[in-house]
Amino acid sequence: MQTIVLGGGCFWCTESVFLSVKGVQSVVSGYMGGDAVSANYEDVCSGTTGHVEVIKVEFDDSIVPLEVILDAFFVTHDPTTKDRQGNDVGSQYRSVVFYTNDDQKPIVDRTINKLRDMGVNVVTEVHPAVDFYKAEEVHQNFFNRNPGQGYCNFAIPPKLAKLRKEFSQYMVD
Numbered sequence: 001m002q003t004i005v006l007g008g009g010c011f012w013c014t015e016s017v018f019l020s021v022k023g024v025q026s027v028v029s030g031y032m033g034g035d036a037v038s039a040n041y042e043d044v045c046s047g048t049t050g051h052v053e054v055i056k057v058e059f060d061d062s063i064v065p066l067e068v069i070l071d072a073f074f075v076t077h078d079p080t081t082k083d084r085q086g087n088d089v090g091s092q093y094r095s096v097v098f099y100t101n102d103d104q105k106p107i108v109d110r111t112i113n114k115l116r117d118m119g120v121n122v123v124t125e126v127h128p129a130v131d132f133y134k135a136e137e138v139h140q141n142f143f144n145r146n147p148g149q150g151y152c153n154f155a156i157p158p159k160l161a162k163l164r165k166e167f168s169q170y171m172v173d
Contacts, residue, residue, distance in 0.1 A: 001025065002061045004069060005032055005098035005129050007052035008077030009085025014055045016143040016156045017076045017163055022170050023063030028056045029135040029142070032098055039133040047090045054098065056132055064170055066104060070097070070111040075166050076159040079115070079124045086155060095124040 008014045011029040018027045031039035034051030044051045059069060077085055079095045099105050105126065112122050143152045164171055 001058060002066060002104070003056060003058045003100045004066065004104060005054050005056050005100065005132065006073050007032070007054040007094060007096040007098075008073060008079075009053070009088050009093045009095075010151075010155065011053040011055050011135065011139065012142040012152055013085075013155050013159055014073075014077065015141070016152075017072065017159050018055060018057050018069075019141070019144070020160060020163060020172050021059070021064055021069070021072060021167070022172055023060045024057060024069075025060060026056075026058045029139045030054055030056060031133045031135065032130060033096065033127065041136055041139065044092050045090075047092055049092075051092060051133070052094055052096050053092055053135075054096070054132075066107050067111065068167065068170055070108060072163055072167050072170070073097070074111065074115060074122075074124075075162050079112075079122045080120060082123045095122075097124060097126050098129040099126065100129045 015027050015029050018024050031044050031051040032054045034049040036049040039051045043049050083091045083094045085093045097108050099108055108126050115122050143156050
């Protein structure tokens, strides 16, 4: 089992993507990377804590390798816009990968360099994981528990369609 922490905009969206991937054992929405000694949704959304909305993904790398997790991450969000994902604007929505062990960093770097070699202007930050603050329970498994929520219905289906198109062999049936 491995764990990696990903920030790619609203955690409701990124969580939905990775809950659909075979080999992913858990996805927990939360906050990471800020200066404040605690984090909650209201404070993080204010943009004053320095935290990012993230998901902590625990996965079985014998079923889905880290390279696939990262490729899926980069396909399902925009790694070229600083502090923005669609209508979500602010440093709390920045594109970031927090690696949890030193073996992950070169894989993350290779993935980003591969995209840059293809002409993609990646602005994704890469940092070692720091304190993770689990988001409030209302934010966990949000899309599945709130299928009628307007923002989710607008933002998440296109991400899942991209995932299905590019990574169908890794999709949960």
